[in-house]
Amino acid sequence: MPKVNSYAPAWLCRPSPGASLFTSNSLATPAQDTQPTPKSATASGATRTIAKRGNEVFAVIENEIRWSNLARVKDQWQQQARQKKTSTGQTKDPAKDGEIPSYRLTRCRFWRFPSTVLSIKSSHRRMAPFLAIVTEHTVHIAVLPDSSHLSSKDTSPIRLKTYQLGPTTHVIPEAPVVSALWHPLGLHTNLGGCIVTVTADAAVRVWELDRNNHWSFDQPTLAIDLQKLVDGSSSDQDFAPTGFGKNKGFSADIYDMEVASSCFAGNGSEREDAWAPMTLWVAMKPGDLYALCPLLPSKWQAPSATIPSLSSAIIPKLASLEEAPEDLEEELTACRQQYEWLREIDDQEPLDPPSESDTIQGADVFTRPGNPSAIPRLQGPFRFETGDELDDLDLCDIMVIAARLNAEDLMMGEDEELAVESSERDQLSGTVICLTSGNGRVHICLELDGVEGQWLPKARRNAFRTPLSEPADLVLLESLDTIKDSDAAAATWPTFTRDVHSRYSFFVTNTTTVAFFSMSSFVQRLEAELQSEDISGSSFRMQVLFDSDVAKREQILQVSDADLIVKNEHLATSVVFYDYDLGYLLLTYNPSNPYAAAMDVPADALSAKIPPIPGSPALLPRRAPYQVPAVLYAQSPLDSFVEKHVPHRQRNTLKDQVRLSPATLDLVTSAHRVLSAHTNALERAASDLFRRCERLQGEMKDQLKQLSEVAERIKGTTSEIGEDGNRKEGARNGEALDKRLDAAKDRQAELAQRYDALRKKLLNSGGRPLSEREKAWVNEVNVLSESFSEQEEPKGDEQDQALAQRLEMVKQLATSLISETKSIVAKAPSPTEPGSPSSPGGSQPRVPQRLQRAKIADAMRMVERESAVIDAITSRLERLNTSM
Known part of the structure; x- marks a missing residue:
């Protein structure tokens, strides 16, 4: 868990110039009846009005986009602070002295509607050239200027070159835009890119942009209506969304398939599942989830491990399914479609990537296969049980963490060391799906089967088949609250922000708080259990694992009501910076103030396992510093x-x-x-x-009181110690202090030993193979349980009689064996008699006493075991009689 070192730094608080970056020049007064009430986040969706590019930040303030470099703002504030310390007069005015402004304004040709989403393509090698500006009914692609404009002393606004995306598609009569996602496998250059838009009526459109071809901004290269695709039975049908101005009619899917959010499962990394970056997950507001795989543009880039990974998974699976019985016909058909799709890719020659393209290292460029179809099958719905009586979950946002690459199958035949190095410890072999709902809850689900490419079959003559769309179940790991119960009624739209240090850590931003969630420790334990070869007791260990805490939660920021100009102001979705100049910084804002938290870098996964020192003092909680309310400005x-x-x-x-x-x-x-x-x-x-x-006065009084008490105790202790450091003779409390110190040391050692014993026991319990004695004991218990199950056919009195007969038979057998043993021992000659086997002159060989003791011990253990079995049977009979 990250430790918050400080909150909003001084270079972002008033009266520093950096505070003006996120506040309006003319703040309106609150609660005026004549002013229009701002839209809540629940009505219009998430407010992703802040984006980053390296150290640069873009923020929407009213109807303008402000652009700044936070590292330069921080350096300017530090220089002004040093000048203020060395100078006797007042600091100079930056505007009058021609200094560099803290931010630049960017003007656009639209702004008819307020912007709700800013999206910048995350670059692999260089600075991203495009910024997607999404309003409720329009999408604009802006060409970002060079960073050198921020170092200029010119304060005039910069006019951005913008292109409207789908001027006849995303318009007011149509459904609002929910998501605008840059495709992780698309080709991105200085002249174009690939973006996917999803509207509230479940229409998915793939746009392949080219600045030299304006038609690419007018019409998408691939458009899919999910409401038609969910009922599709053949790939030859028309799944394009209904055109502008045409009557769509009424359907129950209008409400059941209202899109809340969408995201891609992967980001194109070589260490994640090959299907993940081409899988689009769509979350519907009522609670259903759908997956569209593979969703690719006409030209796409494949990481170096994608094609080998798909080959190693599809070809052996197809060979095994062809030998399977006929009841797996559907799986065989789907695998054959994957094989045809993969074969068409293998027959292609990789294309040359465009010049100055932002491609993944080692990736090859291919053309999208046309067989079986360019439009995949809609998989789902995926559902999970929350235990609540309400049917609609009112989902708000979705985040998918892709499964790791199966390095064992990919590196089959290679050295084991290479296979181990290719896999990461903090990656899970299953897909983790995180969802947020309108009541401020975070649902963490697990999908273990995996989503693979699927297509609808070709149309056949004289064949009618009803499409099968059976819902799939997700494993709900945990549901957590991000806000207090008293704030649950407030309008909120929780949104996710990925962490920069771990794939399984993220931030959740809602109306007034920002919380941090981490699943790293749970993922490591779960993956160790899934990869364990010993399945004995696996269900029990998995149940114990799921009953524990899946995600650790910690609140990072809290906004008080006094800091808000207008009630229910929603914080913008947080962004996370991590570099040398800014450190580990979380940044968000509302129309009143900016909010930030400087955090420590979390410990490594291996060092996180080191237990804290027992008895170490807990850190005192930190509180955000006071900021002047925006209403005063x-x-x-x-x-x-x-x-x-x-x-x-x-x-x-x-x-x-x-x-x-x-x-x-x-x-x-x-x-x-x-x-x-x-x-x-x-x-x-x-x-x-x-x-x-x-409150500050009360806390200072408490601190002073504690300091005085500690000073008195120190004074009383030091009064018994001389100048040489030794205790004075005749000191009254010397012996008592020594006893207390010895008792504390002994207690500390005992606690440390208990902690180490429990820690070793827990470490040995997970994934440890059973010993031979434990396996023998398990087999014996299974044999005994099977012997009882054979007698479970008779019912009532017959069952009791059968158990009673077996008990009497065992007792008689034990009595006869004991009597026979006693008679044999009585007839046997004593060891001292002549002719006895143990006598010195006996003709028979002498048996050593150690062997005799061993035989007797074995016999005693056998008798004890039979006695335990008899006692167990007796207790079971008593329970059966009691239950009757």
């Missing part, structure tokens, strides 16, 4: 009251003598309404500062 509503609330024909009468009239009463009422809202916000800000001061 907001523009006074009385400055523009006349222009907004007084009609033009009545403005001349304001200078005349006041007359009692309905118009004057309306004017006074409006002024009172505006002024009371403003003064109420000022009072809340002042009262919050007063409460903080009182």
Whole structure:
């Protein structure tokens, strides 16, 4: 878990220039009836209005995009702070001295609607050239300027070159845009890229952009209507979305398949499952999940391990299914389709990537196969049981963590060391799906079967077949809350932000909080159990593992109500920076203030296993520093009251003598309404500062009291010690202190031993193979249980009689054996008699006493075992009689 070292740094707080990056120049006053109420995040979706490119950040403030380099802003603040310490006068004004501004404005030609999503393609080698600006009904692709513009002293706004994506597709009469995703396997250059848009009516469109071809911005290369595809029976059908202005009709899927969010399962890494980066997961608001695999553009890049991994998985599977019985016909058909799809890729010659393209290292460029079809089959719905009575989950966002690459099959025949090095310890062989709902809960699910490429069959004559779409079950690992119960009723749209250190760690941003979740330790234990060859007791260990905490949760940021200008202001989806200049920084903002948290780099997976020192003191919790509420910086509503609330024909009468009239009463009422809202916000800000001061005084008194108590104890201890460091003679409390110290050391050693014993026991319990004695004991128990199960056919009194007869038979056999043993021992000659086997002059060989003891011990163990069996049977009979 990351440790928060500090909250919003000084270079992002007022009155530093960096604070102006995320605050409006003219903040409106809160709670005015005349102003339009801002849309809540629940109504319009997530507010991903902040994006990053290296150290650069893009943020949407009102109807403008602000662009800045945080590392340069931090350096400028540090230089000003040093100048302020060395200079006797006031600091210089940056605008007057021609210094570099803290940010630059970017102008666009639209802004009819407020932007809700900013999306930058994550680059593998260089800076991303495009920025996707998504509003509720429009999508614009902006060409990002060079970073050198930030080092200029010019303060004029930069006009971005933008292209509207689908001007006749994403329009007001159509469904709003939910997601805009850059394809992880698409070709991205300075002149183009590949982006996938998903609308609320479950329409998926693939756009292959080319700045030299404006038609690529007007029409997608691949368009799929999921509402048609879910009921499709043949790949020859038309699955294109309904055109603009055409009547779509009514269908139950309009509500059941309303899209909440979507994402790709992978990012094109060589260490993840080969199907993952070409799998699009779509989450519907009621709670169903669908997967579309493979979804590829016409030209795509395949990482170096993709084709070998698919070959090593598809070819052996096809060979085994061809020898299987006829009941696996559907699986055989799907595997044959995968083989045909893969064979067409193998027959191709890799294409030359475009110049200056941002391709994955070692990747080859191929053309999308046309056989079986360019449109894959819609897999799903995937569902999970939450245990709640409500049917609709009201899903908000989805994040998928791809399964690891099966390195064992890929490296078959190679050295074992290479196979071990190719796999990572913190990767799971299953797919983890994380979901957020409108009530602020995070659901963590596990999908173990894997999603592979599937297509609909070709149409056949005189053949009718109803499409089968059976729901698949997901394993719900855990459901956690991100907000308090008192805040559950507030409008919230939780969104995910991936961590930069671990694939299985992420941040969740909702209305007023940012929480951190980590599944790294659980994933390591689960993968060790899944890869274990010993299956004895596996179900029990898995149940214990699932009953434990799956994800560790920690709150990173909390926004107080006094910092909000307008109630229910939603925090923008957080972004995470990690580099030398900024460190490990989490950044978000709302229209009032920026919020940040500087954190320590989490420990490595191996060092995380080292237990903390027993008895070590816990760190005191940190609290965010006080920030001046934004209402104190907001523009006074009385400055523009006349222009907004007084009609033009009545403005001349304001200078005349006041007359009692309905118009004057309306004017006074409006002024009172505006002024009371403003003064109420000022009072809340002042009262919050007063409460903080009182709390600070109380905490300082408590700290001083504790310091005085510690000082008295130290003084009492040091008074018994002389100047030479030895205890004075006749000290009264010397012996008592020594006893307490010895007792504390003994207690510390005992706790350490107990902790080590428990730790070793837990480590040995997971994935450890059973010994020979344990296996023999398990086999004996199984044989005994089978012997009882054979007698379970008779019912009632017959079953009791059978068990009673067996018990009496065992008792008689034991009695006869004991009596026979006693008679043999009585008739046997004593060891001292002549002629006995153990006598010195006996003719028979002498038996050593050690062998006799061993035989007797074996006999005693056999008797004890039979006695234990008899006792178990007796207790079972007693329980059966009691139950009867």
